[in-house]
Amino acid sequence: MPNPRGPTLGTPALTLTNQVRTVEAESEHLQQQSGPPETLRMEMKMFLPLLLLVCSVSTAELQAQSDNDILSHERQSDGQVGEAERLTEQQTCTQDIHAVLRKMSAWVAALKVEVQQLQRDNEVKTTELQSLNKRYQVQETQFKELQQQNQVQETQVKELQDQNQAQAAELAAVKVKANITGNQVEALMREGEAQAAELAAVKVKAENQEEDLKREGEAKQLAFSASLLASDYGNIGPFNTEITLIFRNVFTNIGNAYNPDTGLFTAPVRGVYHFEVHICGYGSSSHPISAVLVKNRQQIFMSYTHTFWCSESF
Incomplete structure (x- = not known):
């Protein structure tokens, strides 16, 4: 006779496998978004195969127990005792699987928090990078302006050098045309100094005479x-x-x-x-x-x- 409890025993295992696959898919999606550190990646690689192994063993045990229940259904007296034991083992396995799922959910939640933190850090880094790019553009613009100013100054310096050379040539031409020698210049300087000294003496004498005349005029009116x-x-x-x-x-x-x-x-x-x-x-x-x-x-x-x-x- 077919055992009506056979399909019921296999259903939790299939549901557990689907949940594990869902958790694994979500973990891979989070890994693709955030790129977890090497430590979390190694833990995930070691933890997921272990979880699949536990689920597979649990499914096989449940299937074997279902088959044994079908074969030993005729043994009602012994079957009741075995069925109770199988139910106990099934509950224990289910509890273990739920505990593993809870750990997986906690790990996934922690991974989400870490991904959000990494996303915030990425946004901050992006903002800093944009600020650095703006500063670089400003500095590049200033550098170009300084280059242009330098070019203008170099042009002005060159023009001044050309003017200086032209003035030097004109001065040389004037000296040649005037034919002034060093002795002539010294003679002119000495003559000028003598004339200046004579002019100063005349000026002092005139001032003294003016003072004398002034005093005489004042004395006459005392x-x-x-x-x-x-x-x-x-x-x-x-x-x-x-x-x-x-x-x-x-x-x-x-x-x-x-x-x-x-x-x-x-x-x-x-x-x-x-x-x-x-x-x-x-x-x-x-x-x-x-x-x-x-x-x-x-x-x-x-x-x-x-x-x-x-x-x-x-």
């Missing part, structure tokens, strides 16, 4: 008139020591040689000067009165009395 008091009457002193009488009330100061702040007259040029001083004062035997004209701290004239003194001039 005059001042001043008084001690602002009013007609008043007293100054007495003083126990010699003091400088400052005539602060200036009526005339031509040439500004007299300083009303210090009472000093400064002669701008050498010459003969005439001074007139009118002073009135009361003296006594114990307190005489005097007036002195001083030039450079030297007494030039002095008027002195012990009695009334007035209207002296010097």
Whole structure:
């Protein structure tokens, strides 16, 4: 009699084989996309044949068990015990296969993550490569511009060299036409230096004469008139020591040689000067009165009395 459980025992093995092939195809597709490292590639090559071997052995065992079930169906008493054992073995094999599939799924998931990481790295490298290409293009453009500038500068240098040669030729021609010798040039230079020295001497002499004339003109216009008091009457002193009488009330100061702040007259040029001083004062035997004209701290004239003194001039 045919065993109804025969086809049922073979179905999980076929499904497992199809799942393994699906996992293997997906792994090959991921390998083609990302190009896994050598370590993952070697593990995959070693792991897939082992998985196929386990699936084949499991399928063969299930098929053999199915055949044995058909032949020993008549032995019902022993068959029940064998069937239970086969079911246990089948469950154990199925669990092992599912464990292997879980490992394969985890490996495929890890491989996908690694492929995504490699794709991101590839995108970053692609972006860097594009940036490098742009920089290279910019540098190449700059290099071409520099080459063009160099060519322009070389052309300008050549033109300047040609102009320099032409100017040198013209200078040589001028020298030949002028027939100027070194001695003639030195003579002309000495003559020019002598003329410059003479001109400088004449200039100094003219400046000195101008200063002298200026001083003479200023000296001819020197005059001042001043008084001690602002009013007609008043007293100054007495003083126990010699003091400088400052005539602060200036009526005339031509040439500004007299300083009303210090009472000093400064002669701008050498010459003969005439001074007139009118002073009135009361003296006594114990307190005489005097007036002195001083030039450079030297007494030039002095008027002195012990009695009334007035209207002296010097």
